[in-house]
Amino acid sequence: MPDYAKDVMLGVLGASVGLGGLLLVFCGLVFAQAASFPPATTDDATINRYKNAGKLGLWPFLGAVLDSLLVTVWFVYPSGSLYFVTLGLFVALLVATALYGAVVIRSYL
Numbered sequence: 001m002p003d004y005a006k007d008v009m010l011g012v013l014g015a016s017v018g019l020g021g022l023l024l025v026f027c028g029l030v031f032a033q034a035a036s037f038p039p040a041t042t043d044d045a046t047i048n049r050y051k052n053a054g055k056l057g058l059w060p061f062l063g064a065v066l067d068s069l070l071v072t073v074w075f076v077y078p079s080g081s082l083y084f085v086t087l088g089l090f091v092a093l094l095v096a097t098a099l100y101g102a103v104v105i106r107s108y109l
Helices: 005-036 044-076 080-108
Strands: none
Touching: 005 044, 005 080, 044 080
């Protein structure tokens, strides 16, 4: 592990928690939007699109929670393999969040 591993892990922890919070708020807004459509005048396909967009966003959120948990475990039991797994998961989380944003924006605009 590099000498600056602790600083990197602190940055990953902060970024994962922040990204997870943003994802949770966004998913909540999407679910609230789906619930706000009047069922009598809105077709089910439209409501389901919003619900599915909210459900899809829960996966990157859960990845952010898992990454935060792994960083916390690393601080208690530092190991080189956990360090690189956590960094890899963080990169995957960034990619998944970017793909989620692109898919949702492309589907709804």
